[in-house]
Amino acid sequence: MANFRDKELERQVVASVLADDTLIDDLIGECEENYFLDRVAKQAFKWIKKRYMANKRISQVMMMKESDINVEALIQYGTREYDFDDVLHILQKLNKRRWLMKAARKIAQLAKENEFEIEEYENKAQDIIFSQQADISENDKIFDMDATLEVVFENMTEIANGEKASDGISTGYPSIDNLLGGLYRGNMIVVAAPTSMGKSAFALNIAYHLLKDNKKVIYLSLEMPVLDMGKRLVALDSKVPMSKYKRKLKEFEKDNVNASFSRLMDKHWRLCTQRNLDTADIKAICRKLKRKMDGVDLVVIDYLQNIKDPEGKMNTAKKVGKKCKEIFNLAGELNAPVMLLSQVSRGREGVPKLSDLRDSGEIEETANDIWFPYRPEYEEGPDNSDEKEEAKLFIAKNRNGKTGVVDLVWYPEIVYFRDGFVERNEGPIELVK
DSSP: OOHHHHHHHHHHHHHHHHHOOOHHHHHHHOOOGGGSHHHHHHEEEEHHHHHHHHOOOOOHHHHHHHHHOHHHHGGGGGSOOOOHHHHHHHHHHHHHHHHHHHHHHHHHHHHHHSSSOOHHHHHHHHHHHHHHHHHHHHGGGOOOOOHHHHHHHHHHHHHHSSOSSSSSSSOOOHHHHHHOOSBTOOOOEEEEETTTSSSHHHHHHHHHHHHHHTTTEEEESSSHHHHHHHHHHHHHHHHOOOGGSSOOOHHHHHHHHHHHHHHTTEEEEEOOOOOOOOOOHHHHHHHHHHHHHHHHHHHEEEGGGGGOSSSSSOOHHHHHHHHHHHHHHHHHHHHHHHHHEEOOOTTOOOOOOOOGGOOOHHHHHOSSEEEEEEOOOHOOOOOOOOOEEEEEEEEEEETTTEEEEEEEEGGGGTTTEEEEHHHHHHHHOOOOO
């Protein structure tokens, strides 16, 4: 329950828009329902927001006529002289303080426990902080019909106002975006393929496209060292083949590489190459990096089978299932698409299918999307050719809509899958040779 000072402050904020309708945009844009503990102020805020969404007139008279809110108790606080922005800022600060105090009590209780290792204390404390933050930002993820429609309304408004092109984040592949709408925040996308088929390359290709669009990317490589990852990024950007980095570059090659260094230098990229991580470690790393980067637009985890198995007596399928569910929950917590790479079972033949996933039941059940990059010529036997070749991306599962096949072109010298539609319309890539 709000104390008297908080109640007065909350009622001031809401009543002010009844006196001055130019403040309504600020109220709706800067406040959330859980900022209000006072019952009258909360009811009034919900009524105003509902009317705002429906583009209906908002006034003191309409509130008295169409609601059972105690308007008299509300408006007496709106007659005093004060700066609306200052009061709004104080209201936000009080909400943050309540959140911090709640989290602090839980952390203090955690500190009394004497059964955890040092790293476990840190991970559990982070769990508390992020769960409290989620409680505030999404109101416990419990939505009535008004709140559900509000989310849709705000999303449609952002698209209509040009604040976002669509729901999804563009992959940089027009054919994939046309089929799927892009990468959706909170989704887990499993990218699966046999060893050396190109799943890591494909994930890095998408990460590179997002970086070019000034998006923020966290990449956890549980297998590949930083030098190899860095070379791949530079090759993608400079079009200087990977094989060239094994010797001293020629002057024109060096010029292209240096230009890439300049273009890539300020991109929002964080790479973790630490190995033997479990899901708790991965969560802690992603949370820390998201905080430092002030947000994240894509997380790549390469790959599932290299994540340390959870302890306890579980069969392989249950261990895989537990890891998948933890990563799926992380995507929701970070509010970012998480791309989880995975191996497929040995002994399969031809185009991969869902049953080819290792312990496929658990992975298939948890993932929002499942993609299979596939190179037919590689299946016939690797020949180490530098020639480009046709490739495919099979969208085997899409929880939000259609599945299908995307045409790609594989450029082995720069480890790049190119959109087949772009290849046909723009011609082949000219590599620096």
